[in-house]
Amino acid sequence: MRELLTPRQVAQAIGVSEASLKRWCDRGLLLTQKTAGGHRRLPLSGVLEFLRTSGHPLIDPAVLGLPSNVGKGETVINRAAEHAQRALEAGADEEFRSETFNLFLNGNALCDLCDKVLAPAFRNIGNSWEHGRIEVFQERRACEICLRTLHELRLMLPALSADAPLAIGGALSGDPYVLSSTMAELSLREAGWRAENFGVGIPVETFCAALTTVKPKLVFLSVSTIPDVAPWIERYKTLRAAATAVGAAVSVGGRALTEEIRRELDYTAYCDTFRHLATFATALRAS
Numbered sequence: 667m668r669e670l671l672t673p674r675q676v677a678q679a680i681g682v683s684e685a686s687l688k689r690w691c692d693r694g695l696l697l698t699q700k701t702a703g704g705h706r707r708l709p710l711s712g713v714l715e716f717l718r719t720s721g722h723p724l725i726d727p728a729v730l731g732l733p734s735n736v737g738k739g740e741t742v743i744n745r746a747a748e749h750a751q752r753a754l755e756a757g758a759d760e761e762f763r764s765e766t767f768n769l770f771l772n773g774n775a776l777c778d779l780c781d782k783v784l785a786p787a788f789r790n791i792g793n794s795w796e797h798g799r800i801e802v803f804q805e806r807r808a809c810e811i812c813l814r815t816l817h818e819l820r821l822m823l824p825a826l827s828a829d830a831p832l833a834i835g836g837a838l839s840g841d842p843y844v845l846s847s848t849m850a851e852l853s854l855r856e857a858g859w860r861a862e863n864f865g866v867g868i869p870v871e872t873f874c875a876a877l878t879t880v881k882p883k884l885v886f887l888s889v890s891t892i893p894d895v896a897p898w899i900e901r902y903k904t905l906r907a908a909a910t911a912v913g914a915a916v917s918v919g920g921r922a923l924t925e926e927i928r929r930e931l932d933y934t935a936y937c938d939t940f941r942h943l944a945t946f947a948t949a950l951r952a953s
Contacts, residue, residue, distance in 0.1 A: 669821065670699070670707040671730070680717070681725030695720075697824075714822045718773050733764035736771065743774055747786040754787060754808035755800055763815050770819060777853040777940040784812060785940075788845065809845060816848050823852075826860050831951055834876055835886030836864035837920075838901055843890035846920060850886050853940040857947045859884065870901040874908040881912045884950060886943065889920030892927070899930050906932055915950055917943060 671679075676696070677687040688706070691698045697712030710730060717724055727736040746769060753762040769779050791808055794800045833854050836847045844866050854861035864876065866888075877885070885905070892898045909916045915934035919942075928936060937943040 669710050671710060671713060673706055673708065675729050676708050676713055679713070679724060679726050679729040680722055709825070711822055711824045714771065715824055717771055721773075724771065732767055733760050736764050736767045743769055743778065743782050746783045747790075750783050751787040751790050754811055755791060755794065755804050757804070757807050757811070759811050759814075762811055763818075766815050766819070770822065775941075775944070776819065776823075776849075776856045777944040780849040780853060780940040784845070784849065788812070812845060813848060816845075816852060820852060820855065823855055826855065826858065830858055830860045831884065832880060832882040833859045833861040833884035833886055833947070834864060834880065834882045835861070835884075835888065835917075836868045836873075837866040837888045837890065838873070838898065838905070839867050839869050840893040840898065841889065841891050841922075842866050843888070846888040846890050847886075849940055850888055850919070850943055853944045854884075854886065854947050857944045858951060859947055861886070870904050873905055877905075877908045877912050877914060882914050884947060885909045885914050885916045887916065887918045887920075889918060889922045892922045895927060899927070902931060917946060919943060 673687050677684040696716050699707045795805045847863050851861045851863035917935045918933045919937040935946045
């Protein structure tokens with residue numbers, strides 16, 4: 667996808683004259699930048715935000731580097747999980763990408779897309795794998811397809827200001843599930859946080875070093891699996907102490923955090939959905 671577009675490209679993509687497009691820019695309806703030579707350029711994220719909020723149709727999505735059928739029909743979020751699962755299991759990259767982008771352009775929040783489409787789709791894919799209905803390669807391929815699409819969605823979000831609050835996160839050693847922390851990062855960035863996802867299998871010592879170095883306002887921890895509970899809890903307590911020392915709130919979430927384990931933990935917020943995480947982060951930012 668192109669990150670900066672000319673007025674002519676945007677006008678072609680949304681089916682208006684270049685003159686009309688420039689008038690919209692002058693009225694502040696579309697975010698613009700100027701090149702060193704004084705030419706107007708439009709960030710892709712600003713164009714997509716305009717489409718999401720205005721409801722203006724997308725006539726030629728290929729100009730923006732999007733699949734050709736994006737914007738050509740309404741995608742209903744409560745039916746999308748089943749469609750996403752089928753596309754991912756079949757390795758239908760463009761079908762999954764198109765449906766996901768349609769949901770985004772139709773104004774669905776990324777946290778809801780994660781909660782209502784991606785998480786259910788991958789729960790079902792996991793069940794299919796465990797019961798022998800699909801092969802391991804199909805599950806791994808599905809993860810790669812989803813990750814590529816999530817990284818593209820990240821580029822579609824409006825740029826964050828340098829003074830936006832910082833959040834860091836990921837998953838501790840022994841946890842290999844990368845999708846959850848990536849979805850958490852996207853949900854936080856849409857909520858206005860400069861979220862940085864360190865990925866999975868992070869040694870607690872490295873996590874603590876990051877806390878001391880960058881001093882975030884929020885730590886988000888994804889917990890999809892805990893191989894050995896007692897050592898994991900000790901590592902978590904070390905992380906929690908380091909977060910407290912720099913004044914950072916700690917949000918935890920994930921399927922491995924049973925009620926019994928949570929009773930052993932001290933945290934600022936437990937979020938069992940990405941919507942809860944976004945809501946907590948919004949409240950924290952306001953305070």
